[in-house]
Amino acid sequence: MAIYRKSRGWAPEGFFECEGRGLQWLKQAQSQGGPRVVDVIEWGDDYLDIERVEPAPPTPQAAFEFGKALAHMHDAGAPCFGAAPEGYTGVCYFGPLQDPVPMDTGDWSDPVTYFSQGRLLPMVRLGMKRGVLDKSDMDLTEKVIENLPQLMGAAANDKPARVHGDLWSGNVMWTRCASGTEAILIDPAAHGGHREEDLAMLHLFGMSYLTEIMDGYVSVHPLRAGYEERYTLWQLYPIAGHCVFFGGGYVTEYRQMCRSLLAHV
Numbered sequence: 066m067a068i069y070r071k072s073r074g075w076a077p078e079g080f081f082e083c084e085g086r087g088l089q090w091l092k093q094a095q096s097q098g099g100p101r102v103v104d105v106i107e108w109g110d111d112y113l114d115i116e117r118v119e120p121a122p123p124t125p126q127a128a129f130e131f132g133k134a135l136a137h138m139h140d141a142g143a144p145c146f147g148a149a150p151e152g153y154t155g156v157c158y159f160g161p162l163q164d165p166v167p168m169d170t171g172d173w174s175d176p177v178t179y180f181s182q183g184r185l186l187p188m189v190r191l192g193m194k195r196g197v198l199d200k201s202d203m204d205l206t207e208k209v210i211e212n213l214p215q216l217m218g219a220a221a222n223d224k225p226a227r228v229h230g231d232l233w234s235g236n237v238m239w240t241r242c243a244s245g246t247e248a249i250l251i252d253p254a255a256h257g258g259h260r261e262e263d264l265a266m267l268h269l270f271g272m273s274y275l276t277e278i279m280d281g282y283v284s285v286h287p288l289r290a291g292y293e294e295r296y297t298l299w300q301l302y303p304i305a306g307h308c309v310f311f312g313g314g315y316v317t318e319y320r321q322m323c324r325s326l327l328a329h330v
Contacts, residue, residue, distance in 0.1 A: 066104070067117035073162055074111055079155030080165060081113040087230075087255030088115070090150035091138060094227060098137035098285075101249045103238075115251070123239040124246050128274030131237070131248035132281025135263065139226035140286060143257025146179035146225045147171035150255045159231065159254045164310055166191060168230075168254055176259045177221055180302075181210040188305040197312040198305075198319075205323040209301070212330045216298050219289035220261055230254030231303075232263040234272040261292055265299035294329075297322050 071081070085108040092102035106114035149157050149170045158165035169187050173179035189206045192198030214221060229236065231254040238249045264282070267275060282288075301322055307315040 066106075068106055068114050069117040070112055070114050071162070072112040076111050077156070077158065077165060078110075079153075080158055081108040081111070083150065083153055083155060083157050084108075084253065085113050086153040087150040087253045088250075090152075091227065091229060091250060091253060091255055093151075094138040094141035097141050098134060099141060100131055100134035100138055101242075101247055103249055103251050118238050118240050118249055118251070121239050121241045121246050123248070123273045125274050125277045127239065127246040127248060128277035129281035132278035132283075133285045134248070134281075135278070136260075136282045136285035139228065139260040139263070141227045143225040143227050144172070146173040146176055146257055146259070147183045148225065148257030157254065157256060160306055160310055166306070166309060168256070170256065175221065176223060177213045177217055180217075180259070181213055184302045185210060185305065188302060188309060192305060192309045195309055197308050197316060202316075202320065202323075205320060205327075206301075206305075209298075209323050209326055212327065215330050216326055217295065218291050220259065220292065220295060223259055223261075223289065225257040226260040226263075228256060228258040228260065228263045229266075230256050230258060230262070232266040233270045233303075234267070235270075237267075237272070259299070260286070261288070261295055262299050262302075264288075264292070265296040266303060268296050269300050269303060297326060301326075 085105045088102055088105050104116040147170050157168040157170050159168040160166050169183040171183050185206055189198055189203055236252045238251055239246055240249055304319045308319050
């Protein structure tokens with residue numbers, strides 16, 4: 066097997082173990098119909114060795130099959146909202162290799178509390194600490210949180226899913242397989258979360274054959290009513306993260322997203 070080494074000097078403690086165990090946890094779902102996940106070879110303090118993947122163009126059929134598999138992976142579940150990958154007890158991380166930030170873990174029993182206390186508030190506080198967000202952004206965020214039960218609607222009744230956690234298009238690779246082409250997952254921020262988090266991320270930065278992916282997904286697991294209107298809600302966390310990492314126009318985008326959500330309550 067060809068090996069790809071992902072490395073960084075002075076990586077945060079547990080960073081590569083967290084990613085490695087996250088990949089292994091997601092891969093467990095393959096026995097239940099989940100998507101292919103890149104094989105983990107080994108990790109150390111400053112590296113992670115995984116199988117090298119040869120890229121190939123996606124196809125509509127491969128996208129449909131990926132959607133079905135993603136639903137099965139989510140259905141594999143997690144002990145609670147905020148759960149870390151199985152076997153990992155350290156700090157979890159979200160963000161790019163050069164600047165990952167801690168991602169809170171916990172044992173939240175409902176998605177509203179998990180999303181507010183474990184995701185939005187910590188990321189906005191970090192943005193304020195770095196000087197890219199300010200008190201007005203926290204005020205906006207708190208108004209969104211006050212309205213989360215209404216904004217989340219029927220999705221507030223969902224059980225914890227086994228989510229990739231950073232499922233933008235760059236973390237879904239396509240490669241050749243016996244049947245043609247298949248998706249393979251890389252670079253997760255795996256945790257127990259809400260299935261709509263991953264779906265919202267797929268819609269955030271452009272994804273090939275997104276309609277086919279969603280058709281495959283709902284053929285396995287029908288989604289709660291209004292899920293398309295909730296994409297903006299679930300995208301608040303990664304966009305707040307982009308404020309922290311990159312600042313600039315993402316700050317304006319985050320504010321516009323908050324105001325757009327509040328205009329509909």
